[in-house]
Amino acid sequence: MLPAGFQFSQSTLQDYVDCPRRFQLRYILRQAWPGVRTEPLQQHERHMDRGVQFHRLVQRHQLGIPVEQLERGLDEELAGWWRAYLGFDLLHSMLGRRYPEITLSADLSGARLLAKYDLLVVSPNQGITIFDWKTSLKPLRREFLLKRLQTHVYPYILARSGGGLLGTEISPKQITFCCWNTAAPSEPVIIQYSQEQYQQDESYLSGLLAALRAEVERGPAVWVLTADEHRCRFCEYRSLCGRGEVAGNFEEMDDFGDEIDPSVADFGLVDVEEIGF
């Protein structure tokens, strides 16, 4: 059974598409399993941290914190990314209200779908542009992007629930998805959304959710493991599934195999932690 209040996101759905068993372990059983995802661990972790720092830097900038206060203390790598971001004219020349780090959600076939956007720029006459920051090691490939759930979930949810931001109903063709990568800052991948794509996405996502539900209803049996064992090299459940001992090298990982699920990166409900006396 899915946990009460479960919300689907692009990363949870991507997990299901990549490996149903991984979805079952992570989200149905919520099984913590401390295997190594990728090696070298420290290098991977450092890269992830950098990604988080960069996202925060951009968020701060978009909220109006002066540039000179943001630039202090940046190391060479971050400073390089930062300069590239400041040179991203498409974004900086764009007029409209900016919503950094905003989360939207919509219901699809009785399931709640959620998307956490790095930045939405709402231009009353031009529509809404989704900006997504990537800090991948390699330049983005458009065809790879088109296969990722994110490319479909983000514009779809915006089309469903972004009308409030625009002040009027939003048409899919008013949505642009712009993926910008620090590894190739002058070559953002820009995807124009459309009514046709919206309908295809709705049908695809509904089908995916229906398949997932059917799987849930089948009960506690072990869900299908991915046929692509290469994926298992980058999965913490490798040993539980009997799919190898050693983690793969993170430089060989798919471009966004290390995305952070927004549901785990939110600190809104930080407790006053209970201290044991």
Place this chain on the structure above:
Amino acid sequence: MARTRFIEGPAGTGKTTYAIGELRRLLDDGVRPEQILILLPQRSAGWPYEHAFTAPDWPDGAQIDLVTIGGLARRGLEIFWPLVAEKAGFAYPEAEPQFLNVETAQYYMWRFVNEAVQTGVFDSVNITPFRIMTQVLDNLSKAAINGFALDDVTERLVTAWGDRHSSRPPVYHAAQHVAERFRAYCLENNLLDFSLQIDLLVNYLLDEALYREFFQQNYRHLIADNLEEHTPVTRDVIRWAWDDLDSALLLYDTDAGYRVFLGADPGGGLELKARCDEAEAWEQPYNLPPTLGTLAHELGTLLDADRPRSFPAGENPRAGFTLEFCQFYPEMLEWAVNQVAALVQHGVPPGEIVVLAPLLGDSLRFALTTRLHERGIRTVSHRPSRAVRDEPAARAVLTLMALAHPGWNVHPPLLDVANALQQVIEELDPVRAWLLAQIVYRPGRIELGTFDAILLAAQERITYRAGEKYERLRRWLAAYQDEDAGTMPPDHFLSRLFGEVLSQPGFGFHTNLDAGRVVAELVESARRFRQTLYPRAEDVTDWIDISREYYELVQAGLLAGTYVASWQQVEQDAVFLAPAYTFLMRNRRVSYQFWLDIGSNAWWERLEQPLTHPYVLARGYPHDQMWTDEQEYFSRRDTLRRLMVGLVRRCQEHIYIGISNLSEQGFEQRGPLLQTFQQIIQRYDQLEEVP
């Protein structure tokens, strides 16, 4: 402001349901969801909202923010750190801060407490350094949430102590000194514990024009639920935001205030009523059987010294509860388990049953879990501050960690090595594991002996299959010593040991989901330790001593993080075993409750905390007033009253109450709660006798 309302009433009168309805109305009126802020006292209070937001008919749109005051502070500081860091006196304002949780704060605090303990300043209080540490951290939190300076804390404690034994005031000063050293260290190293996060929010962030602008643009509507459980600083933030809001709905549970020991200020929460245009008092709870309604009234009256005693007009409460008197503690547990089993047999979902005790120690948890599992009934329990190291899987992994580092000169006892081998090698039973450990392990020897070197007869007894696994483990540890020791932080070591050996097919943790959870907690604690204390991994050339430091801190019991996995499991359809307060703070209603051992004084006693004080370190307490024994007595009664009434109001069918004449330790028990129930029984027996 367009509309401000204050609704007060006991639990179960529909306040939160109303708030959710109000949210829908706001959305229907065109309010954008991202402009609504819901302030909650703690995470667990958010579940009704989270459930509502994921319902199929919930409107599409942005997420509504559910935050605690800690979450608000942390979010604000994550974004606006560059604006406040220098002003607040941090040594490296250009660098990012490290957010500490209780566990990582303890790592730092531990050094200062130990140094102070060694000077003898805490000799006059008979508590462990660990408890000194937690209480100093508690004082820091209390200072922050009440807006006190650290020396105000000491002054209040000294004044409240009055003219009792003279050795205590110097101890308060010593505790303050430790807190000040910790605070200075945080400022020097960009560390933000909970108290400093709150301090920065209130004293710096709220004064920043950009933060105010951000807040105004983001939040136009406020709902503050369980206002009685919020701290004074939350009220300050509400006041700060008040004039810029378009609407506010404040909800107050009149019988609650369970988080006083964490700094909640129920009395202060009521002050906000005066700011609201409308105030309503709701009295009638939904779905509370009349018998339990009378019981709540009786308990509320008998335990409230200020309330005139009156016979309620309701039904005889005795039909609402079953009281079972047992001579011995195990007998009471057996009775409770039998009753739970009977309910489940009659079709009651296990999730509709809770078993509550004032404290849920390991032995009680184990006894209940084992007995209920024997009956095929699932359980889930939550107890805060559970040390991961106490779990057998964690102990096994830590023993192997020590064996992998012979240079530490930590020699685990033979029994620990045997237990570890039995845990991690599937084929080993306790006898074989003991035999193997005796042969291959010699404390002080650099490495474990090989299986090949064992006499054939012993190999046969241990079995070759087990020997093969043992060899694989031994070779992994030896390879680590030869090639990787020093290059791997402690969390990486644990993670690799688990993933590459212990959870591989044929080893004890393969498909052992519980062991996976436990070791994951351990790895997470090691990761937090490493990231917080040694954030610049590139500067570390050798991790051996750091891993040892981690190992020693674990052995010292400093791993005190809440067992997150258990929180997540609460959703399962399982009997919930918990301390009474934990259940109350979940704010859920169930059909059946079991209260164990109501003769125990633990239902009534406050935790012994010689270095802090939840009532004196409260904004509403006069700073120049001594804390008297009379105040202590009445505060205990009041706490017990809130607890009892709160529990009864969260029961929809029946309460089973177990009494053990003799405690676990064999002492006769006649605590105040038992006496209260005796009064209720006598009163209604007399009423029944009247023709």
